[in-house]
Each structure stands twice: as structure tokens, then as C-alpha cells.
Amino acid sequence: MSVPVEPPSQGMTALRLHRQLAAIWATGPGVQRLAAVNHTVLGMRMMITSFVFFAIAGILGMLTRVQLASPRSTFMDAETYNQVFTMHGSMMLFLFAIPMVESFAVYLTPKILGTRDFAFPRLTAYGYWCYLFGGTILTVALIMHVAPNSGWFMYTPLSSNVYTPGINADVWLLGVTFVEISALSLAIEIVVSILKMRAPGMSLDRMPIFAWYILVTAMMMLVAFPPLILGSMMLEVERAFGLPFFDPRRGGDPLLWQHLFWLFGHPDVYIIFLPMAGVLSTMIPVFARRPLVGYRTIVIAIIALAFLSFGIWVHHMFTVGIPHLALAFFSAGSASSATSGVPIVSSAFFRMLTMRLLAASKSASTNDRRRASSPTSASSCSAGTASMTRPIFAASRPVSESPESSRRFAHWGPT
Amino acid sequence: MSDRSTHHSAFLHVVLQAGSIAALSGCAGPLSTLSPSGPAAASIAGLWWVMLAGAAVLFALVLTLFFLVIRRPGWGSGVSPVRWVVLGGLVLPAVVLIPLICYALYAGERLLPLPGQTPPRIEAIAQQWSWTFRYPDAGGLETKGVLLLPAGTPVDIVVTSKDVVHAFWIPRLAGKIDAVPGHQTRLRVQADQPGRYDGLCNQFCGIGHAGMHFAVIVKSPEHYSAALKEAAANGKNGEVKK
Numbered sequence: 001m002s003v004p005v006e007p008p009s010q011g012m013t014a015l016r017l018h019r020q021l022a023a024i025w026a027t028g029p030g031v032q033r034l035a036a037v038n039h040t041v042l043g044m045r046m047m048i049t050s051f052v053f054f055a056i057a058g059i060l061g062m063l064t065r066v067q068l069a070s071p072r073s074t075f076m077d078a079e080t081y082n083q084v085f086t087m088h089g090s091m092m093l094f095l096f097a098i099p100m101v102e103s104f105a106v107y108l109t110p111k112i113l114g115t116r117d118f119a120f121p122r123l124t125a126y127g128y129w130c131y132l133f134g135g136t137i138l139t140v141a142l143i144m145h146v147a148p149n150s151g152w153f154m155y156t157p158l159s160s161n162v163y164t165p166g167i168n169a170d171v172w173l174l175g176v177t178f179v180e181i182s183a184l185s186l187a188i189e190i191v192v193s194i195l196k197m198r199a200p201g202m203s204l205d206r207m208p209i210f211a212w213y214i215l216v217t218a219m220m221m222l223v224a225f226p227p228l229i230l231g232s233m234m235l236e237v238e239r240a241f242g243l244p245f246f247d248p249r250r251g252g253d254p255l256l257w258q259h260l261f262w263l264f265g266h267p268d269v270y271i272i273f274l275p276m277a278g279v280l281s282t283m284i285p286v287f288a289r290r291p292l293v294g295y296r297t298i299v300i301a302i303i304a305l306a307f308l309s310f311g312i313w314v315h316h317m318f319t320v321g322i323p324h325l326a327l328a329f330f331s332a333g334s335a336s337s338a339t340s341g342v343p344i345v346s347s348a349f350f351r352m353l354t355m356r357l358l359a360a361s362k363s364a365s366t367n368d369r370r371r372a373s374s375p376t377s378a379s380s381c382s383a384g385t386a387s388m389t390r391p392i393f394a395a396s397r398p399v400s401e402s403p404e405s406s407r408r409f410a411h412w413g414p415t
Numbered sequence: 416m417s418d419r420s421t422h423h424s425a426f427l428h429v430v431l432q433a434g435s436i437a438a439l440s441g442c443a444g445p446l447s448t449l450s451p452s453g454p455a456a457a458s459i460a461g462l463w464w465v466m467l468a469g470a471a472v473l474f475a476l477v478l479t480l481f482f483l484v485i486r487r488p489g490w491g492s493g494v495s496p497v498r499w500v501v502l503g504g505l506v507l508p509a510v511v512l513i514p515l516i517c518y519a520l521y522a523g524e525r526l527l528p529l530p531g532q533t534p535p536r537i538e539a540i541a542q543q544w545s546w547t548f549r550y551p552d553a554g555g556l557e558t559k560g561v562l563l564l565p566a567g568t569p570v571d572i573v574v575t576s577k578d579v580v581h582a583f584w585i586p587r588l589a590g591k592i593d594a595v596p597g598h599q600t601r602l603r604v605q606a607d608q609p610g611r612y613d614g615l616c617n618q619f620c621g622i623g624h625a626g627m628h629f630a631v632i633v634k635s636p637e638h639y640s641a642a643l644k645e646a647a648a649n650g651k652n653g654e655v656k657k
Contacts, residue, residue, distance in 0.1 A: 078622045151619045157596060158579040158621055163543075248597025254580060255595060293496040297504070319582060320593045321600030 037121035043107025050100040057091035082149035089152025101275040114199030127185040134178025141171040148172035156246040187221035213278025224267035231260030262313040455589035541581035541594040544623030556647040582618035606633040
């Protein structure tokens with residue numbers, strides 16, 4: 001974390017280093033584009049890919065609605081309908097929502113950290129191709145009318161080889177597992193990069209708030225995705241080789257699948273929510289031209305939210321006949337996750353909203369005028385003209401008036 | 416010509432339906448949880464209304480604050496950030512959520528099939544895509560697709576499945592409970608009035624899921640056993656009384 005003393009030739013050295021690194025890591029022309037490892041390029045590709053899947057899943061959703069609007073019509077037969085609504089859910093969740101928030105993280109995180117690229121650029125590429133491959137498996141299956149048809153949560157025994165003998169469920173298990181592996185590799189990438197590759201002087205408590213949201217999200221992904229990968233492998237092994245993990249007739253239990261699925265599924269709600277909340281926490285202060293209020297509170301809230309979100313997966317299983325004490329525990333947990341997490345974050349949003357409107361008005365109080373003249377706010381006023389990442393950083397770090405910190409940031413922050 | 420009139424009436428139907436939904440009278444259908452006809456469903460519907468009212472109050476509060484900030488800029492700056500976070504992030508949700516969860520726990524506790532009481536039992540067996548009901552207290556009679564209940568008496572429905580996961584749900588009488596193969600789940604149901612109700616499978620269970628309904632016929636206790644015998648006999652002859 002030590003700041004290097006600026007030697008006179010630093011500019012030249014940096015330029016030379018930049019050229020040497022670009023020769024190795026830059027995206028080549030023509031067919032070499034396929035070998036791109038740069039996070040900006042891959043982040044953009046991932047964003048575009050996820051929105052393509054969003055469009056497909058959206059059309060599937062509309063088809064579902066058309067059938068529901070005319071229940072007696074034969075717009076789709078039952079089998080097609082089952083495939084369409086299953087794929088709508090699976091694609092929206094696994095091929096759009098998760099990859100879309102990841103693509104934001106892939107594109108923005110290194111820029112926000114002030115680093116050239118992620119820690120493992122080739123792993124980023126691996127993650128992207130895994131995602132594209134898994135998504136393609138599912139899409140091709142949909143076109144060939146062998147798409148998954150047991151609901152997006154794939155409850156066994158309906159998804160077992162007894163009740164779904166075709167390859168439909170195998171397609172889901174394979175395709176989604178590829179996407180999950182992609183998510184895991186990107187999560188590793190993000191955690192390592194945030195912990196090890198921040199700009200000099202950017203300690204964890206001075207990180208732009210978006211990086212905190214992404215760090216917590218990535219750590220949640222590291223814990224949440226393995227249960228589903230494990231469950232998918234077990235179900236595939238049961239389907240392909242007859243091991244009775246979920247078969248009640250041979251000593252298995254269908255509820256095991258539900259626990260594994262929701263142990264992933266509930267945290268996943270927050271995995272999707274947190275990065276988007278991070279986007280808001282980043283943008284609002286910039287446009288409000290105020291430093292973020294309650295930086296530490298927000299960080300504590302999102303960490304608490306991450307832990308609590310793992311404790312309450314059973315609230316997706318309230319009707320499976322669990323004891324009322326467990327019901328009470330998990331509903332209290334659900335309520336307290338709402339208490340301690342979301343409202344703190346949202347009240348901070350509200351505060352930012354308030355300040356945004358205060359800033360916009362001419363009748364700002366003296367208190368606000370004093371703040372507007374502080375270095376932090378003044379620097380974030382340059383949002384319109386300067387490049388994107390710097391005002392974000394300036395706006396969202398906590399207010400710190402100490403000359404020490406101003407000096408430490410001076411060498412790379414906005415001036 | 417007949418095509419056109421069918422089309423026309425379908426259009427009218429849609430318009431009428433949209434109108435009735437707008438008037439919230441769509442909540443009175445045979446599968447509506449908001450027209451409860453038993454204590455369990457009544458407490459669930461009560462909880463629903465309490466939550467709706469709470470959500471409406473919170474929504475109004477947020478909108479009020481929002482418009483205050485727009486109409487009177489500078490209004491929020493008098494309150495310190497710490498106070499905003501504590502009031503909006505801790506006090507407000509605590510005030511809202513703690514009473515709500517206490518009420519929900521109390522309501523949930525009252526719905527429970529507690530071991531102390533031993534009401535009559537009926538077994539519900541789910542199978543793709545039909546329901547079979549067994550009545551151990553009536554000598555093991557069976558009905559298919561029809562559940563007969565005595566009015567005004569609590570009954571424990573013991574639910575299980577022969578194949579995949581289903582869910583047993585009579586929206587106007589009680590909450591739902593899953594039918595999990597290899598497990599037995601229990602739901603206490605009580606119907607206040609004799610009459611006919613509808614039940615359905617509420618967990619996607621394959622290609623015939625949408626049609627996996629059953630009829631619930633509630634008889635007054637004095638007519639109950641005769642009606643049960645008749646329904647069981649009809650069921651054996653292959654006619655399901657609907």
C-alpha cells in the first residue's frame with residue numbers, strides 16, 4: 001500500500017510498460033478477436049450476450065402470457081407450453097440476470113480499482129465462453145423442441161429419468177452448470193482483483209462503494225453456486241447411472257434437491273440485487289454532487305445482508321411440512337434480513353435522493369453550501385467533463401477532511 | 416356466423432372480466448383466498464389484509480417524503496445523516512416488521528395441527544394427475560377426485576404422493592401443503608358452511624398439472640356419512656361426482 005515516490009522518468013517508464021503489456025494483452029485484429037482477454041471487450045460482449053438471451057426469454061414470457069390469456073385455445077400444446085415457461089424462467093435467471101450483473105462487474109471493476117485489467121485475464125475469457133456455451137446448449141435445445149420442461153426449479157422426482165425420460169432435464173443440468181462454472185470463475189476473478197489489485201492508496205475503506213457491492217456479491221457467489229453445481233451433478237448422476245440421491249423408493253429424498261437448490265436460489269436473489277443497488281449508490285451521489293452518506297453503514301449492511309441471505313433459504317420451502325419452530329425461525333430471519341439490510345441501504349438511497357434535490361435547488365442551506373465547497377464535492381462536480389471512473393471514485397469515498405488522505409489521493413485522483 | 420358470435424361473446428367476456436377485476440370483485444371466485452370459508456383461510460386472509468394495509472401506509476409514507484422533498488427543497492437537510500439512517504433504516508422497519516412478525520407467528524401457531532387434539536383424519540394421495548381420498552374413520556372408504564368434509568369440524572388431511580411432488584390446496588378453506596413422495600404432511604382443515612368448494616394441485620407436476628383439480632363437498636355432520644358412502648360407491652362405478 002506504499003505510494004511510490006515519483007521519479008522524473010515515471011511517465012516514460014509507464015508508457016513503455018503500457019506498450020509492452022498491450023503487445024501481450026491487447027485484442028488482435030480479425031479472427032484473433034476470438035482470443036480477446038481484455039475485461040472491457042469481454043464485459044461488453046457479455047452485456048450484449050446477456051441482453052440477447054433477455055430478448056429470447058422475453059419472447060418466451062410473452063408466448064406464455066398469450067397461452068394464459070386464452071386458456072382453452074390450442075395456441076401451444078401442453079408439452080410446448082411446459083418447455084416455454086420453464087425456459088423463460090431458466091433463461092431470465094441463469095442466462096440474463098446473473099450474467100448481466102456480472103457483465104457490469106467485469107466491465108467496471110478494473111476501471112474503478114484503477115488497474116489495467118483483472119488478475120487473471122484469461123479466466124475472464126474462460127468465464128465468458130463457458131457462459132456462451134451453456135446458453136447455446138439451452139437455446140439449441142429450445143429450437144429442437146427438447147428443452148427442459150420440469151419448471152425452472154427442476155424439482156425431483158419430476159425431473160428424474162422416470163418422469164422426464166428424454167434429454168430435456170439433462171440439457172438443463174449441463175447448460176446451467178456451464179453457466180454456473182462461468183459465474184464461479186468470474187467471482188474468483190473479482191474477489192482476487194478487488195483484494196489484490198487496487199490502485200496505490202486505495203485501502204478497502206476508501207474503495208468506491210460499487211466495488212464493495214461487487215466484492216460482497218462475488219463472495220456470495222463463491223458460496224452459493226457450489227450447492228447448485230453439486231445438486232446438478234447428483235441429479236445427472238442419478239439420471240444417467242441410477243444412483244438414488246433423490247429417489248424416495250430407494251432411500252433418497254426429493255427434499256434434498258430443494259434444499260440444495262434454494263441454498264443457491266435465495267442468496268441468488270441478493271446476488272442479482274446487490275450489484276444493481278451498487279449502481280444506484282454510485283450514480284446518485286455523482287449526480288447529486290455530494291459524497292455518499294453512510295458509507296460504513298452501507299458496507300456493514302451489505303455484509304450483514306450477505307450472511308442473512310444464506311440463513312433463510314427455507315422460506316422457499318414453507319409448504320413442504322417443516323415444523324412450526326423452523327417456520328418461525330426462518331420467517332423471523334427473513335424479516336430481520338429485511339430489517340437490518342435493505343432499509344439501511346434504501347434509507348441511504350433516500351438520503352442521497354434528498355441531497356440530490358437539495359443540490360439542484362438554489363435555496364440550499366448554509367450547511368449544504370459549506371459541504372459544496374469541500375474538496376470532495378467540488379471534485380465530483382466535474383462529472384460532466386472528466387472521464388467516468390474518476391468522479392465515481394471521488395464522489396463515493398467517505399468524506400475525509402484530513403490533509404493526509406487528500407495528499408495520498410492527489411497523485412491519481414481528480415484534481 | 417356462429418364463429419363471429421362466439422368471437423363476439425368471448426370479447427364481451429374479456430371486457431366484463433377486466434371490468435370485474437378492476438372492481439376487485441374478481442376476488443370472489445371459487446379459488447379465491449380472499450373469500451375464506453374456514454378459520455385457517457380466514458386467518459390467512461386477515462394476515463393478507465393487514466399486510467396490504469401496512470404496505471399501503473408505507474407506500475404513502477414514501478410518496479409523501481418524496482413529494483415533500485420535491486415541493487420543499489431543503490426540507491431534509493435539517494435532519495442529520497445519522498438520524499436518517501437510524502430512523503429510516505432501523506426504527507421504521509422495526510416498528511413495522513416486529514408487530515407484523517408477531518401477528519404472523521400467532522396466526523401460524525393457531526393454524527397448526529397440534530398433537531394434543533386428535534380430529535378425524537382423511538388421507539389425500541396425489542398421483543399424476545388425480546387425487547384419491549381415503550377415510551380411515553369411515554372404514555377405509557375411498558373417493559377419487561372428490562373430497563367430502565363434515566361442516567364445522569376440524570379435520571386433519573394427511574397428504575402424500577405416489578410419484579412426484581404435488582401440493583394440496585383448497586384456497587377457501589386453508590393454506591397449502593406439499594405432497595412429497597416418501598413424506599407425510601399434515602394440514603388441518605375446517606369448513607364453516609356446507610357447500611361445494613374447489614381444490615387443486617399447486618405445485619407444477621408435469622403435463623397434466625393444470626387439470627389436477629378436485630371437488631370439495633362439505634356436508635352437515637348428520638348427512639355426512641350417508642353422502643360419503645354414496646360418493647365412495649359412485650367412485651367405484653367409475654363416476655366421479657362433480
